[in-house]
Amino acid sequence: MDATYNLNGGFKPTAKRIADLDGPDFYPTPRWATYALIDNEKFSGDIWECACGDGAMSKVLQETGNTVLSSDLYNRGYGEIGKDFLEQNRITENIITNPPYNSAEGFVHSGLKKAKSKFAFLLRLAFLEGSNRSNTIFSCSPPARVWVFSERITFYPKGAKVSGSGTTAYAWFVWDKNHAGPTELAWLKPGYKAKYS
Numbered sequence: 001m002d003a004t005y006n007l008n009g010g011f012k013p014t015a016k017r018i019a020d021l022d023g024p025d026f027y028p029t030p031r032w033a034t035y036a037l038i039d040n041e042k043f044s045g046d047i048w049e050c051a052c053g054d055g056a057m058s059k060v061l062q063e064t065g066n067t068v069l070s071s072d073l074y075n076r077g078y079g080e081i082g083k084d085f086l087e088q089n090r091i092t093e094n095i096i097t098n099p100p101y102n103s104a105e106g107f108v109h110s111g112l113k114k115a116k117s118k119f120a121f122l123l124r125l126a127f128l129e130g131s132n133r134s135n136t137i138f139s140c141s142p143p144a145r146v147w148v149f150s151e152r153i154t155f156y157p158k159g160a161k162v163s164g165s166g167t168t169a170y171a172w173f174v175w176d177k178n179h180a181g182p183t184e185l186a187w188l189k190p191g192y193k194a195k196y197s
């Protein structure tokens with residue numbers, strides 16, 4: 001069971017989540033999913049990967065020429081450890097992460113305060129739903145763009161055998177302080193999984 005993305009505060013079963021073998025909410029992001037963001041969104045200046053896990057996302061951000069600061073609340077063997085993103089006073093130009101599912105809303109509120117230019121979070125597409133999020137996020141601080149994945153991402157705990165395809169739809173949600181106007185909806189073209197896995 002998983003309290004993620006519930007609409008009413010209750011628990012909601014998920015279909016394809018595999019038990020977290022190494023602490024709460026540690027699911028490294030497949031490389032191709034980060035490449036898909038960098039291929040479509042420009043980031044100028046430093047990037048903070050503020051829930052970096054084992055660096056799966058940070059490494060792709062560095063490979064693509066970015067200066068990356070990495071931190072995590074837990075020790076996953078990468079970056080600064082013991083750093084609760086929700087409690088940090090650090091301000092950076094950009095923030096990119098796949099946040100822990102049960103704190104996604106708090107991460108968005110923190111991103112609004114801690115990113116000077118842009119922040120991008122990999123979230124379930126269903127994050128768009130929900131009256132609470134409508135009131136506290138989408139009506140007052142909507143993202144600039146939502147990039148919907150055409151290909152399904154499957155998250156596995158580190159070391160688990162990778163096979164098959166996920167059953168949950170994901171998207172990159174991008175908040176951009178320089179964006180004016182309504183949220184743009186766009187689709188990530190198929191092909192990233194084959195090219196960057």
Ligand SMILES: C[S@@+](CC[C@H](N)C(=O)[O-])C[C@H]1O[C@@H](n2cnc3c(N)ncnc32)[C@H](O)[C@@H]1O
Nearest residue numbers: 027028029051052053056073074084085098100
């Ligand atoms: C879904 S994993 C994603 C890891 C990494 N961002 C990636 O994409 O590969 C979420 C990460 O958030 C970390 N985490 C959980 N709560 C946190 C918090 N309050 N502040 C910072 N990191 C946190 C977990 O330790 C875990 O590594």
